[in-house]
Amino acid sequence: MSEFKTSDEGLLQVSSLDAGYGDLQILSDVDMNVDDGEYVTIVGPNGAGKSTMMKSVFGLTAYMAGSIEFRGSEIHGKNPESIIHLGLSYVPQNENIFESLTVRENLEMGAYILDAVPDEQIQAVYDRFPILEDRSEQEAGTMSGGQRQMLAMGRALMLDPDLLMLDEPSAGLAPDLVDEMFDRIDRINDAGTAVLMVEQNAKEALSRCDRGYVLVNGENRYMDSGDTLLGDEQVRQDFLGG
């Protein structure tokens, strides 16, 4: 058992994962877990494998070894199309909306696996992000960075997932929108949805999450509560710019 494994009752439990692209290995022996309702952040330098970690959960990388369990059942090797049925949703960092579809159509696609379009769930997303209701018939590709990010999150929330995975939600946002975005994520988490988030904005992310992982060169380096990591002299110096 690795020192980074903290719970046997996790929602998402990644153990000794090796993964990459083609023959190129990016992650080696990575452990990570998220409990029900928990807010977990992954930070680390560029090229540490943070996004690769997220993609691996959804079967979008080359799996090499280890295990990825969701609610106790193994999900590696499953078709990416079937992962969303298990109760986890993923917002990739780039190209995370259907640009040529309208805002409302994007949300409808978020609920594609349901038999009928859940109007009340669309309304719930509109209540959370009112700008999306105003823009519901607009082509998504014509929206600003912040609005796109809200749409991407709204799309991922359509099935009311147990775990929401966010890759760099603050990337490309104007500084005054970054705080707002983190507040929104806090509220999603407060409503009971577990969050696994990769963030470049490490200080802010660590100050808001329950626990954080520091990944370096595709390996676990630190794991602790967000506040402890923020207070750690070594972590501050190496990864948070002092």
Added chain:
Amino acid sequence: MGTSSATGRSRELLARPTVVLTLGGGVLLLLDLLAQLAQVDIWIIGGSLPFSQLANYLWTGLILGLIIGLAGVGLSLTYSILNFANFAHGDYLTIGAFSGWSVAYVIAGLGSLDIADLVLVTAAPSDVGASVASTPVAVLVGLFAAVVVTVLLGLAIDKAVYKPMRNSEGISLLIASIGVAFVLRYLAALLFGTGRLGVTAASQIPSTNVFGVTVSAHQLTILVVAVAVMVAVHLLLQMTTIGKAMRAMADNRDLARITGIPTERMITATWILGSGLAGAAGYMRVLTRGTVGFNDGYLLLLLIFAAVILGGIGSIYGAIAGGLLIGITSRVALVWVPGEFGRPIAFGLMILLLLFRPSGLFGGVETA
């Protein structure tokens, strides 16, 4: 900002010699056309072009354009969802034409003519007397047969050839599709021969004269069916869940997958739509042409590609607009050039337009 950059762009365009030549040539042709219609001769321009002649060119060009557009929609759909240019698409038209007319002949001539001659479409057109007016059921069932056979063929080819190559590069798929094209073309030649077969007798198709334009019942059929099918495809893509999911997949395949949209089911839907449209286009082309040959679809493929590229590859509305433009241009060009040069003029127009709009008329609009 938008306007100033637009002015800057036009100024930049005007500095290019090709653009100036094109505009100059275009203006000259337009003046010449007007002078010809006015029956006057001024210097090098002018002549005597009856208005009805021009109207006839426009009308036949529109009908050809609808066929090209219909086929182009299918090609564009398979391109945007499967990420490769299907060079066998033209031969899907051929298969649709032969299979549909074979069925139409059997229904129209059963009992009175030799069954083998009917199945192989070798019976004399005037004996069978197939037309929308005299044998409407046969023609309609033939259309359905053309669609069904082409859809089944499209799905079978996907399963046998393209599915095992699903993760290959677009260029490998393109080359495979050229192989498929040859197989289909010579399969048609083997069954139906390499000669041109007469299908309908022009004298048996009712037609009427509208302001000097000859409008046949078969042209009207094409107009009605093609427009109805295009509207249906539009509604399917915009209003239904499967249509929206197809557009989503064309837009962003990875995101579609993690959203739970089943790739293989969307690909199947794409082949059904794309092949069905090709089959219908191939069958209907015979309605105006009156004959069918094993090379027909292949020869039309270049015009279909031109239409799709002109419209902006991947856009179905672009394919329709491009088809109409290519069809009408290739006919109106006959005002100035002999018949066999209509096609090169249409391609010339495509190249010129691409100089102005490299991504095509609807390029970047991405409507799937």
